[in-house]
Amino acid sequence: MDAIRKLQKQLQEAQQVSNLRKISERNCIDLVQKLIASDQVKLFHTTNGKEYLTPEQLDCEILDALNAAGGRVSITDLPNEVGVSLENCEARVEQLRKKDSSLHKLHTELFSQQYLQTVASEVEDSLEEAGSLAVSDLASKYNLPAEYIRSSVLQLVGSSGGTVVKQNTIYNRTYEARSEARTLGALRACTKPVALSQLASRHGLDPDMLTSAAQKFIRDGIICGKIQGATFTPKAFTAAQSGKVDNFFDANGYLTLALAKSSNTTLKEWIQAKSPAGLTLASAFVAQHLVDSVLAAVSDAMNSDSWVDVATLLPPNLPVTDSIELLQQLERQKKLPEHSVLVDRVVLSGKLIKAIANAMEAATKAAAEKAMAKPGGRAKPAEMDDDTSKKKGRSAKGKKKRGGDDDDNADENGGGPAAGVADSGVPNETILDYIAEQHPDLPPELLDEICNRVQVLLVAMVAETVEKLRSSVQTQQRQTFEQAEKLVQERFEQLMLGLKALDSAKLQDTPLYQHLMKEVVLEPLHALIGLRLGEASGNATAVTAANRKQCLDKLSALEGASKTESLSRIAAAFAKGKEVKDVKDGKEVKEVKEKGGKPKKVTKATMQH
Numbered sequence: 001m002d003a004i005r006k007l008q009k010q011l012q013e014a015q016q017v018s019n020l021r022k023i024s025e026r027n028c029i030d031l032v033q034k035l036i037a038s039d040q041v042k043l044f045h046t047t048n049g050k051e052y053l054t055p056e057q058l059d060c061e062i063l064d065a066l067n068a069a070g071g072r073v074s075i076t077d078l079p080n081e082v083g084v085s086l087e088n089c090e091a092r093v094e095q096l097r098k099k100d101s102s103l104h105k106l107h108t109e110l111f112s113q114q115y116l117q118t119v120a121s122e123v124e125d126s127l128e129e130a131g132s133l134a135v136s137d138l139a140s141k142y143n144l145p146a147e148y149i150r151s152s153v154l155q156l157v158g159s160s161g162g163t164v165v166k167q168n169t170i171y172n173r174t175y176e177a178r179s180e181a182r183t184l185g186a187l188r189a190c191t192k193p194v195a196l197s198q199l200a201s202r203h204g205l206d207p208d209m210l211t212s213a214a215q216k217f218i219r220d221g222i223i224c225g226k227i228q229g230a231t232f233t234p235k236a237f238t239a240a241q242s243g244k245v246d247n248f249f250d251a252n253g254y255l256t257l258a259l260a261k262s263s264n265t266t267l268k269e270w271i272q273a274k275s276p277a278g279l280t281l282a283s284a285f286v287a288q289h290l291v292d293s294v295l296a297a298v299s300d301a302m303n304s305d306s307w308v309d310v311a312t313l314l315p316p317n318l319p320v321t322d323s324i325e326l327l328q329q330l331e332r333q334k335k336l337p338e339h340s341v342l343v344d345r346v347v348l349s350g351k352l353i354k355a356i357a358n359a360m361e362a363a364t365k366a367a368a369e370k371a372m373a374k375p376g377g378r379a380k381p382a383e384m385d386d387d388t389s390k391k392k393g394r395s396a397k398g399k400k401k402r403g404g405d406d407d408d409n410a411d412e413n414g415g416g417p418a419a420g421v422a423d424s425g426v427p428n429e430t431i432l433d434y435i436a437e438q439h440p441d442l443p444p445e446l447l448d449e450i451c452n453r454v455q456v457l458l459v460a461m462v463a464e465t466v467e468k469l470r471s472s473v474q475t476q477q478r479q480t481f482e483q484a485e486k487l488v489q490e491r492f493e494q495l496m497l498g499l500k501a502l503d504s505a506k507l508q509d510t511p512l513y514q515h516l517m518k519e520v521v522l523e524p525l526h527a528l529i530g531l532r533l534g535e536a537s538g539n540a541t542a543v544t545a546a547n548r549k550q551c552l553d554k555l556s557a558l559e560g561a562s563k564t565e566s567l568s569r570i571a572a573a574f575a576k577g578k579e580v581k582d583v584k585d586g587k588e589v590k591e592v593k594e595k596g597g598k599p600k601k602v603t604k605a606t607m608q609h
Contacts, residue, residue: 004041011028047079058082059092062082065077072112093110116152119153127157127163127171134168135169179209179210183210186199186205187223190225193232195231196232211230214232224236226238242263244263245265245270249285252315254284254317255270255285258283276288281329283318284318286322290314291330294310297313298347302347304349307439314326320345327342341353344443344449353453354457356450356454359438360458363426367424367425368425368462424459424462425458426455428455431455432448435447435450435454484524498520525570525571529548529555529567530551536559548571
């Protein structure tokens with residue numbers, strides 16, 4: 001600085017001398033530029049090109065411009081005020097902020113602490129008049145960001161401790177007390193549920209302040225009621241609605257979820273508060289006396305071997321699903337009578353289902369005969385017993401898994417759970433027609449399920465009938481075998497006696513031998529073939545000489561040629577004997593015609609062949 005003053009003094013002295021020794025303006029500018037370039041001096045060139053400013057002078061002029069603008073100036077306006085480029089102004093503003101912490105920069109504006117204090121004073125004055133101000137309104141009024149007002153301006157306003165800054169609102173204690181008083185009056189005047197936002201809008205109160213005050217009053221016991229979500233419900237309204245709910249339940253014996261909700265309560269809360277006797281269903285609570293009436297009606301129906309629709313016993317406002325759930329709960333509690341069969345909302349007597357199944361006796365017999373007529377239907381008794389025992393073993397295991405004795409009783413009544421639809425062979429149409437004729441009042445939509453329950457019993461009935469038929473067939477077969485055995489024994493004895501007689505009389509080569517074989521052996525042979533064929537095919541067939549070969553071929557196809565070899569050899573012997581006799585007779589007739597002699601006799605060797 002001393003050097004600069006010395007130079008200024010020398011410059012001044014030089015300017016006072018005569019014109020012959022003065023430096024031109026151009027030379028002066030060159031000299032200053034050389035001094036700036038050599039860092040001997042630091043000067044800022046003005047925008048008009050006629051002046052240079054020192055940094056200290058530029059700082060002073062910036063502060064003067066800031067004070068002249070009221071403590072707030074835009075940095076982009078400083079070049080016009082001080083005549084220096086924007087870059088130099090921005091650089092000196094940063095230096096000033098480092099030296100003076102009372103200066104604030106926000107974006108492209110420079111603030112002084114005095115300006116912020118002035119704004120805070122204005123806010124305090126406005127707050128004193130209005131009691132409450134919105135930060136957004138202040139931001140719009142002073143063209144400042146809301147966050148900057150909260151962090152810088154409102155900190156100065158709230159320093160006295162008489163103001164409260166809450167989210168987007170600033171208010172004083174007087175306004176807070178006044179708002180709480182108005183909130184208390186508004187809540188005390190409520191006689192039914194009201195939305196807090198609607199209450200705040202109606203009385204011109206801040207919603208957040210009203211909610212906070214209402215929660216405080218309820219917590220302190222000043223106001224009786226409760227807040228659910230954004231709705232205030234006075235206790236007087238709840239008490240009146242509770243009385244309405246109690247009166248409805250006492251008069252009707254049930255309470256629905258919708259009615260409880262319309263009374264601003266829940267079914268669970270009401271049950272916990274009143275502890276009534278009854279059952280809770282999906283959409284309602286049913287009193288115990290209604291449950292008892294349902295049990296009484298079900299018992300009467302079971303005693304009379306009939307059925308009852310529980311949906312007709314409950315109030316009509318309750319859905320069908322409640323009837324089903326009621327029966328399921330009673331079944332789990334084992335309060336239903338024995339042999340009760342549940343089909344949706346209907347309870348049927350197990351004896352009723354048995355009676356329907358017994359009415360299908362003719363159809364059951366026809367199904368059993370049809371099953372017997374199928375290939376493999378005439379199974380042997382040992383195989384049938386094994387299959388039956390295996391099925392019973394699997395069924396018993398399944399019953400244990402499903403619940404033991406109760407499920408066994410249910411299966412006997414046709415009420416067991418149907419994992420798949422049972423097929424007894426009796427057409428469903430036959431069962432449905434009988435049910436529709438004998439019980440026309442049964443709900444049509446449940447007939448298929450009832451039919452499935454009947455089919456469960458019919459399967460067992462058909463199996464029993466098949467077993468009886470099989471036993472009868474086996475008895476007949478056994479009698480037939482015994483008769484055939486007796487016949488074979490008798491004919492064998494006759495054959496032996498006849499052969500001995502022919503042999504003693506030496507008549508083996510006579511036609512008596514062929515006659516003996518035909519009369520004694522042919523009938524047992526046909527009986528054995530017919531018996532074996534009936535056993536293999538399941539159809540009784542009369543065997544004659546005309547169809548003997550066809551029957552043997554069919555038997556061989558069913559049992560195999562190895563098993564029918566003995567019968568085939570005997571039948572072949574008869575066929576060959578007949579063929580030889582025909583050939584011999586033909587030749588003898590021819591010889592007689594040619595020679596005029598008598599035909600020869602058939603020898604014993606030819607017969608044996």
